[in-house]
Amino acid sequence: MAKQHSLPLSFPVLLFFLHCTLIFAQTPAQAPAPSGPTNITKVLEKAGQFTTFIKILKATQLNNSNQGLTIFAPTDNAFANLKSGSLNSLNSQQQLQLIQFHILPTLFTLSQFQTASNPLHTQAGNSDDGQFPLNVTTSGNQVNITTGVINATVANSIYSDTQLAVYQVDQVLLPLAIFGSPTTATAPAPAPSKPEKSVRAAGSPSGSSDASVDNSGVIGLNCKPSEVITICFAVVAAVCLWM
Known part of the structure; x- marks a missing residue:
C-alpha cells in the first residue's frame, strides 16, 4: 500500500499570499496627482516683510502663463518710502495696473536678465507705447530696474521653480503712465516790441x-x-x- 504524504496546513496559506504578491506586483503604481500652481501669497508670507504687497496682490487676478511668471516684490519699507498718500490717490484701475506692473508673464532666471530685450512686457500693458516701460540692466550678478520714474535693484531671490520666480526689490516700481511728471508746457514766444x-x-x-x-x-x-x-x-x- 502506497504511503501517503500530507502537506502541512500552512502550505495553502503560503500559496495564497504568493498569488496575491504576484498580482500586486503586476499592478502599475498610480502616478501622484499633479500639483496646482504655486501659492504666491504663501511664498511671500513665509518670506516676511511683504504685508502691503500681499494686501494689494490679493485683490488682483493674476493671469497665469504657460511661460511662467516673474514677480518683483517690494518690501514694506519700500512702500513706506513712497510719498504720503501715493496709494490712496489711485483709483481701483490704477492700483490694479500698479501691481500688474510688477509681474512679467514670462519666467526669468537671474542669468536670463543679462540677455533680456528691453523694454520688458508686464501684465500692466504694452510697453511699446511708452506708458509702461520696464527696462533691466545687469552689472555682474546685480540686476537694476528702471521705469522712467524710479531706479530699483533686485535685492534678493525669494523663490524659484520651473513656473515661478519671485524677486525682492528695494523700490516700488512706479509706472510712467501713472506717476510720470506731466510734460512741461512750452513757454509762449515773447510778444514783438511795438514799432516806434x-x-x-x-x-x-x-x-x-x-x-x-x-x-x-x-x-x-x-x-x-x-x-x-x-x-x-x-x-x-x-x-x-x-x-
Whole structure:
C-alpha cells in the first residue's frame, strides 16, 4: 500500500499570499496627482516683510502663463518710502495696473536678465507705447530696474521653480503712465516790441519833416538834408530882416 504524504496546513496559506504578491506586483503604481500652481501669497508670507504687497496682490487676478511668471516684490519699507498718500490717490484701475506692473508673464532666471530685450512686457500693458516701460540692466550678478520714474535693484531671490520666480526689490516700481511728471508746457514766444510811432509835425505839409516819438516820450524831428538847409536860410533871412 502506497504511503501517503500530507502537506502541512500552512502550505495553502503560503500559496495564497504568493498569488496575491504576484498580482500586486503586476499592478502599475498610480502616478501622484499633479500639483496646482504655486501659492504666491504663501511664498511671500513665509518670506516676511511683504504685508502691503500681499494686501494689494490679493485683490488682483493674476493671469497665469504657460511661460511662467516673474514677480518683483517690494518690501514694506519700500512702500513706506513712497510719498504720503501715493496709494490712496489711485483709483481701483490704477492700483490694479500698479501691481500688474510688477509681474512679467514670462519666467526669468537671474542669468536670463543679462540677455533680456528691453523694454520688458508686464501684465500692466504694452510697453511699446511708452506708458509702461520696464527696462533691466545687469552689472555682474546685480540686476537694476528702471521705469522712467524710479531706479530699483533686485535685492534678493525669494523663490524659484520651473513656473515661478519671485524677486525682492528695494523700490516700488512706479509706472510712467501713472506717476510720470506731466510734460512741461512750452513757454509762449515773447510778444514783438511795438514799432516806434511816427506823428506828423504840427503844421508840416505832406512829405516834409516828421516828428517821431521814442519809448521815453521825447519827440524828435526827422528831416531830409535839403529841408534842413532850407530851414537854416529861412532862419537867417528872418534874423536879418528883424535887425
